[in-house]
Amino acid sequence: MHIIMITPAKPGSRAGNRATAERWQWLLQRAGHRVTVVTEYAGEPCDAFIALHAWRSVAAIRRFRSSWPDRPLIVALTGTDIYRHQREYPEDTRYSMAEADALIGLHDRLADDIPAEFSDKLVTLYQSAAGPENLPTPQAEVASAGFNVCVIGHLREEKDSLRAACASRLLPPESRIRVFCAGKPHDEQWQAMAEREMRENHRFRWLGELDQAQTRQLMASSQVMVISSVMEGGANVVSEACRAGLPVIASDIPGNLGLLGADYPGYFPVQNERALADLLNRAETDPEFLDCLKNAVSRLAHRFTPEREQASLEQALALAVQRRSQRS
Known part of the structure; x- marks a missing residue:
């Protein structure tokens, strides 16, 4: 698949979200996919779209969903999404969560902190690190x-x-x-x-x-x-x-x-x-x-481990494809 992934952190940034995007790019490419990491999205075609941040990426998510309504969307939830933005900016944050075919959470208690109706599309992914x-x-x-x-x-x-x-x-x-x-x-x-x-x-x-x-x-x-x-x-x-x-x-x-x-x-x-x-x-x-x-x-x-993180990414991608095909 050709996957576009959006992150607010620009190339060269040492922000955690940039590191996550580049690591996920490497893991998904290792699984056989073609991955393009961007900080702006203008509606370019792809087979699937991954957005880091529900709130910060909401404009790109709206553009992707309107341009490619039949393509799978994965949204990775950050700490600020869950513990700040869904209270301060509920309309945009919940829109991204609702439109996602799969949500990625980075710890195993996150299901307790998001609306219950989204829990069936949540995949827990533990970020990997070097040994x-x-x-x-x-x-x-x-x-x-x-x-x-x-x-x-x-x-x-x-x-x-x-x-x-x-x-x-x-x-x-x-x-x-x-x-x-x-x-x-x-x-x-x-x-x-x-x-x-x-x-x-x-x-x-x-x-x-x-x-x-x-x-x-x-x-x-x-x-x-x-x-x-x-x-x-x-x-x-x-x-x-x-x-x-x-x-x-x-x-x-x-x-x-x-x-x-x-x-x-x-x-x-x-x-x-x-x-x-x-x-x-x-x-x-x-x-x-x-x-x-x-x-x-x-x-x-x-x-x-990287192997476990890659498996979780592939699980989220498979879930998103399955749920989007059921909606179409």
Whole structure:
């Protein structure tokens, strides 16, 4: 099939949605399809259309549906679609969800957070990541800093990006924890906050935006990763941590629970830096707890392989084709 996939993230962007689009392009091409990734859509013909974002891609979805009413449409739901846009922009977001022949959700609790009438076309897809054999040697500068905690992702409100930095201020003086934050700031205010935190907090260092190799090097040099988001559709960085065997301490939001499971031992209440500080201190001082976290993520690693992600994409495509043929 010839598939057109639209993403709002332009070529060269390090945004997660661009990485997802390019990874899906590779996986679908490996399955024998021809895939064109675009950021604008003018009604060009294709055999199937995949839209990343229900709300941000609604104009393209309307154009595709009016131009090619008999062709299958797949919509991938993001965290902002589910936890923000379907409340703030319900007409457009629900239109995209209703018109889709298949919906892709990135964690297994997403069915609880979308209208019930759409649940029969939802396919859960766990985003994949490279295995531990692809991790580089730990970066000497970072590895020598102490007990290293990494926070990876663009600095913005949804990620609550400085929560680990705030938590590190509450640690006992003897703690050797250092928080390394990697990500592009959403705006000048986030950049100023990160720079101020570095000046005032000796435990914190903001590394700016890193490329894939540098990000993997940071993970290899860390003992724990913190995912402090207030909303997530299913963060790929969780997949990366699990595949790398890197323990995760995560906010207890649906997007994390839906990847790590209800029984995962490393959750803290969202935006609660006191509880996060306690978990970080425990991870540093209690080897059994750290091993428990490491074993837990390692048991989940099989969820996040490229083979499994490709199978889920093909499942969503087959479902979309089937449902569209039934409508026609």
